[in-house]
Amino acid sequence: MRAVCVIGLGLIGGSVLRAASGAGRPAWGATASEADAAAARDDGFEVLETDTALRRAKQEDALVVVAVPLTALREVLRKIAEIHPGAWLTDVVSVKDPVDFEVRKLVPNARYAGGHPMAGTSASGFAAGSAELFRGAAWAVTIEEATTIDAWREAAQLALDCGAHVVPTGAAAHDDSVARISHLPHLFAAILATVGADGGPLALSLAAGSFRDGTRVAGSNPELVRAMTEGNKAALLDAVDDALGRLGATRGSLASTGGLKSTLDSGHEARKRLDALATGEGTTTSTVRLRPEALSRLRDLGELGGRVTAIEEDQATTQVPVG
Amino acid sequence: MRAVCVIGLGLIGGSVLRAASGAGRPAWGATASEADAAAARDDGFEVLETDTALRRAKQEDALVVVAVPLTALREVLRKIAEIHPGAWLTDVVSVKDPVDFEVRKLVPNARYAGGHPMAGTSASGFAAGSAELFRGAAWAVTIEEATTIDAWREAAQLALDCGAHVVPTGAAAHDDSVARISHLPHLFAAILATVGADGGPLALSLAAGSFRDGTRVAGSNPELVRAMTEGNKAALLDAVDDALGRLGATRGSLASTGGLKSTLDSGHEARKRLDALATGEGTTTSTVRLRPEALSRLRDLGELGGRVTAIEEDQATTQVPVG
Numbered sequence: 329m330r331a332v333c334v335i336g337l338g339l340i341g342g343s344v345l346r347a348a349s350g351a352g353r354p355a356w357g358a359t360a361s362e363a364d365a366a367a368a369r370d371d372g373f374e375v376l377e378t379d380t381a382l383r384r385a386k387q388e389d390a391l392v393v394v395a396v397p398l399t400a401l402r403e404v405l406r407k408i409a410e411i412h413p414g415a416w417l418t419d420v421v422s423v424k425d426p427v428d429f430e431v432r433k434l435v436p437n438a439r440y441a442g443g444h445p446m447a448g449t450s451a452s453g454f455a456a457g458s459a460e461l462f463r464g465a466a467w468a469v470t471i472e473e474a475t476t477i478d479a480w481r482e483a484a485q486l487a488l489d490c491g492a493h494v495v496p497t498g499a500a501a502h503d504d505s506v507a508r509i510s511h512l513p514h515l516f517a518a519i520l521a522t523v524g525a526d527g528g529p530l531a532l533s534l535a536a537g538s539f540r541d542g543t544r545v546a547g548s549n550p551e552l553v554r555a556m557t558e559g560n561k562a563a564l565l566d567a568v569d570d571a572l573g574r575l576g577a578t579r580g581s582l583a584s585t586g587g588l589k590s591t592l593d594s595g596h597e598a599r600k601r602l603d604a605l606a607t608g609e610g611t612t613t614s615t616v617r618l619r620p621e622a623l624s625r626l627r628d629l630g631e632l633g634g635r636v637t638a639i640e641e642d643q644a645t646t647q648v649p650v651g
Numbered sequence: 652m653r654a655v656c657v658i659g660l661g662l663i664g665g666s667v668l669r670a671a672s673g674a675g676r677p678a679w680g681a682t683a684s685e686a687d688a689a690a691a692r693d694d695g696f697e698v699l700e701t702d703t704a705l706r707r708a709k710q711e712d713a714l715v716v717v718a719v720p721l722t723a724l725r726e727v728l729r730k731i732a733e734i735h736p737g738a739w740l741t742d743v744v745s746v747k748d749p750v751d752f753e754v755r756k757l758v759p760n761a762r763y764a765g766g767h768p769m770a771g772t773s774a775s776g777f778a779a780g781s782a783e784l785f786r787g788a789a790w791a792v793t794i795e796e797a798t799t800i801d802a803w804r805e806a807a808q809l810a811l812d813c814g815a816h817v818v819p820t821g822a823a824a825h826d827d828s829v830a831r832i833s834h835l836p837h838l839f840a841a842i843l844a845t846v847g848a849d850g851g852p853l854a855l856s857l858a859a860g861s862f863r864d865g866t867r868v869a870g871s872n873p874e875l876v877r878a879m880t881e882g883n884k885a886a887l888l889d890a891v892d893d894a895l896g897r898l899g900a901t902r903g904s905l906a907s908t909g910g911l912k913s914t915l916d917s918g919h920e921a922r923k924r925l926d927a928l929a930t931g932e933g934t935t936t937s938t939v940r941l942r943p944e945a946l947s948r949l950r951d952l953g954e955l956g957g958r959v960t961a962i963e964e965d966q967a968t969t970q971v972p973v974g
Contacts, residue, residue: 440751447860504850508846516843524921525921527890530818532829533818535833538840538868539832540925543863547919547926561909567850572898580896592876594845597867599867601855629663631858633856
C-alpha cells in the first residue's frame with residue numbers, strides 16, 4: 329500500500345491521516361499549526377516539518393495530500409515543486425477548478441487528481457476529526473484533460489481506504505454542484521437564522537426542528553465558510569440567482585393567489601430524489617477496467633449520479649442509477 | 652385533574668391524547684378519520700362520535716382541545732357552540748389570530764386560550780404520534796383582550812402535563828414569529844431542494860449534511876405544509892420579503908466585492924443566540940401569581956423570550972433571559 333503524506337492537519341487533513349493510517353497505510357503529516365501538530369502527536373502520529381515530510385514522500389514514493397485552505401495552497405504547491413515535483417498528488421480543498429489551475433501551473437509534472445470529501449462537522453482543527461469522518465460519504469475525484477488514469481486511481485484509492493465512495497467528476501462540474509448543495513445551503517442557513525432572530529426573542533423561543541435544522545450550518549466557523557463560498561464565486565452566483573428567482577416567484581404567488589403549491593410540490597419531489605439516491609434504490613452495479621480510455625466513461629458515470637465503490641486489481645466497481 | 656376531550660386525532664391530537672392520559676388525566680377523543688379512530692382504539696383509547704364526546708365534556712367539565720386542520724375548524728366550533736358553548740377550550744392549530752377570531756365569533760362564551768405546540772415530525776396521522784412528542788418543546792398559549800386567567804391556566808396546564816414549557820404570547824405576535832421560524836424554513840427547504848436538484852444527479856450525489864439538513868422538512872407532506880403556510884399569508888409575506896431583501900443584498904455583495912462576511916457573520920451571531928436560548932444559559936427564575944392582572948405581565952415575559960415551566964397552586968414558575 330502506498331504511503332500517505334498529509335500537508336495540513338485540520339479537521340479534514342487530520343481525519344485523512346487517521347483514516348489512511350487505520351487502513352494500514354504508512355502515513356505522516358505536516359502542519360503550520362502548533363495546536364494541530366501537538367494534537368496529532370498526542371494521538372501517536374508522526375508530524376514533521378513540511379520540507380522533511382515532502383523529502384520523505386519522495387523517498388517512499390508516497391501520495392501527497394494537500395489539506396490546507398485555498399488561501400495557503402500556492403505556498404504548499406511551490407514547496408512541492410521545489411522538493412518533489414513529480415509527486416503523486418491529490419488535495420481535499422472544497423473547490424476544484426482553481427486548485428487544478430494552480431497545480432497545472434506550479435507543479436505541472438505532479439501526477440495529480442483533485443479530491444473533495446463531502447464530509448465535515450461545524451467544529452474545526454485536528455482534535456475535532458476522526459478516522460470515521462468519511463465513512464459512507466461521497467468523495468469527488470476530478471478528471472480533467474491532463475489527468476492520467478494512474479493519478480486518478482491513487483486519489484480514488486485513498487478515498488475508498490478512508491471509507492468513502494468515489495464520485496468521478498470534471499472540476500468545473502464539481503464546483504457548479506457544490507455551489508448548489510453545499511455553498512448555497514450555508515448562505516440559506518445564515519439568512520434564515522438572521523430573519524428568525526430579527527423576529528426577536530419570542531420568535532427564537534418558539535423555534536423548533538424546522539428552524540434548527542435549517543440554520544444548523546450557520547453554527548460553523550464563519551471564516552472557514554467564507555473562504556469556501558467566496559472561493560467559488562461564479563458558480564455560487566448562478567446558484568444564488570436560481571434561488572432568488574424561485575423565492576421571488578414564490579413571493580409573487582403568495583401575494584397574488586396566496587398559493588404555495590408549486591413551490592412546495594417541487595421541493596418535495598426534489599427531496600424524494602435525494603432520499604432515493606441515499607438508499608441506493610434503483611442502481612445497477614457494473615465494473616470498469618481502469619485503462620486510460622476509461623476516464624471519460626467514469627466522468628459520464630458521475631454526471632448520471634454514479635459512484636465507484638471499490639477498486640481491485642485494475643477493475644473499478646461502479647453503481648449507477650437506472651433510467 | 653381536569654378531563655381532556657380531544658377533537659381530531661392526527662399526529663398532534665393523537666399525541667395530546669396519549670400525553671394527557673399518560674399524565675393521569677381522564678381523556679377521550681373524536682375524529683372524522685376512520686384510520687385514526689382505529690389506531691387510537693387499538694392503543695386502548697376511547698374514541699367517541701364528536702357529539703357524544705362533546706356531551707361528555709359538558710358532563711365532566713372537561714377541557715376541549717381542537718386538533719383539526721384550519722380548514723375543518725368552523726365545523727367543529729359550530730358543534731361546540733351547539734352542544735357545550737361554555738366549554739373550557741383550547742386548540743393546537745399552527746396559526747392563532749384566525750382561530751381566535753373564529754372562536755370569539757362562533758363560541759363567544761367558551762373559556763378559551765389558543766395553543767400551539769412547537770413539535771412535529773414529517774409523518775402524519777395518529778400512528779405517527781407519541782406521548783413524548785412534546786417533551787422539552789415550546790408550547791405557545793395565547794393571551795388576547797378576551798382571555799381570562801382561568802382559561803389561560805387550563806391551556807397552559809395541558810401543555811405542562813404534556814411535558815412542554817409554555818410561551819405566553821399574543822396571537823398576532825405568535826403568527827409573526829412562526830412565519831419566521833417555521834413557515835419560512837419550509838419555503839427555504841423547498842427552494843433549496845429544487846435548486847439542488849436542478850444541478851442534476853451529480854449535484855444530488857455530492858450532497859452531504861448541509862443540504863440534507865437544509866432540505867429535511869421538504870420531506871413533509873406538502874399538503875399539510877401548504878395548509879399551514881397559506882393560512883398565515885400576511886405574516887409570511889413579511890418574512891419572505893425580509894429573506895428576499897437579505898438574499899438580494901448577499902447577491903449584490905458577492906457579485907461586486909465578492910464578500911460574504913456580513914451575511915455569514917450575522918447568521919452565525921443569530922444561530923449562537925438560538926443555541927444560548929436552548930441551553931437556558933443566562934436566565935433568571937421567578938414566580939408569577941396567576942391573578943387576572945398577571946396576563947399582561949406574562950405576555951411581556953414571552954416577548955422577552957421567557958417561558959413558564961411549572962404551575963403550582965396559583966403560582967407559575969417562569970424563566971426569562973437576562974438583559
